[in-house]
Amino acid sequence: MEQKLPNALQNINEIYELSGDKKAVLFLDYDGTLTPIVSDPEEAKLPGKTRSALEQLSKIINVAVISGRDRKDILSFIDINTLFYAGSHGFDISGPDGMEMQYEEGKKTLPSLDKAEEKLKEKLKNIKGSQLERKKYAIAVHYRNVQEEKVDELKSIVEEVLQSDEKLKKGSGKKILELKPNLNWHKGKALQWLMKELELSKEEYMPIFIGDDITDEDALKAIKDYGVGILVGSHDQETHATYQLKDTTEVVEFLQKLQQRLTK
Structure with missing residues (x-):
C-alpha cells in the first residue's frame, strides 16, 4: 500500500x-x-x-x-x-x-522461544536462503533471500511452529516473520x-x-x-x-x- x-x-x-x-x-x-x-x-x-x-x-x-x-x-x-x-x-x-x-511477563516465554528455535532450525534447514535470527525475546525468520516458490512453504512452517505453543504469536514485517511472546x-x-x-x-x-x-x-x-x-x-x-x-x-x-x- x-x-x-x-x-x-x-x-x-x-x-x-x-x-x-x-x-x-x-x-x-x-x-x-x-x-x-x-x-x-x-x-x-x-x-x-x-x-x-x-x-x-x-x-x-x-x-x-x-x-x-x-x-x-x-x-x-x-x-x-x-x-x-x-x-x-x-x-x-x-x-x-x-x-x-x-x-517481567516476557521472561516466562523464554522456554517456549527456546523450543520454537530448535524446531525451526530443523524444519527450515532445507529452505535455501532462509535466515533464523534468535533474539532474547523473539525469533526472526528472514526470507528476503528465499526463492519465490519456497516462500509459502517457509510461511507454513512458521505457522505450524506457532500453532504448537499458545505462548507465542506472529509478527510480520518486510520479508520477515517473527515469533514473539503472546503478550500485550x-x-x-x-x-x-x-x-x-x-x-x-x-x-x-x-x-x-x-x-x-x-x-x-x-x-x-x-x-x-x-x-x-x-x-x-x-x-x-x-x-x-x-x-x-x-x-x-x-x-x-x-x-x-x-x-x-x-x-x-
Whole structure:
C-alpha cells in the first residue's frame, strides 16, 4: 500500500510549530530507518553521518532506539552511551545511569522461544536462503533471500511452529516473520514506559517517532494524539503516521536539521 503523507523535511517548520513550548524527545527504529534494509542483517551498519547526528542530538534531548533486534546487538551497532536502547520490540531496555528493564511477563516465554528455535532450525534447514535470527525475546525468520516458490512453504512452517505453543504469536514485517511472546507489549508500550520512567510528561514534552515497518505502527499509534509520527518509505498496511520521509537519507537530513534547530 503506497502511503502519501506530507514530507517531514518539507514541513519541518510546521513540526516545530506543533511542539510549541514543549521539548522534543526522539524515538527511532533501526533497520530501514537509521540504516537501509540489506540482505544480510549483520551488514546493517550505521552510517557515520547518522551516528554523528544521533550523538549530537542525545546531548541536548532524550533519544531512544526501539528495535526488533536484540538489545545487545543494537547497542553494539550504534555504541553511543548517551542513548536509550529498547530491544526485542521493547521487552529489554537499557540506558544511561544504569537503567535496566526486562518486561517481567516476557521472561516466562523464554522456554517456549527456546523450543520454537530448535524446531525451526530443523524444519527450515532445507529452505535455501532462509535466515533464523534468535533474539532474547523473539525469533526472526528472514526470507528476503528465499526463492519465490519456497516462500509459502517457509510461511507454513512458521505457522505450524506457532500453532504448537499458545505462548507465542506472529509478527510480520518486510520479508520477515517473527515469533514473539503472546503478550500485550510492543514498541508503543516501550515508548510509553520510557516516557513515564524518564518523567517526560505529555504536557511538557512532544515525542517524535520515526519508523518504517508494520511493527512501528504500535509506536506511531501510541503517540498519535500528542506527538509526531513519521513513516520512512511505505509498507502494506494503513499507517498512524502524520508525516513521511522517503528513505534513510532523508532521515539523517531530518536529524541534522532537528539538531541545528535545537542548538540555535
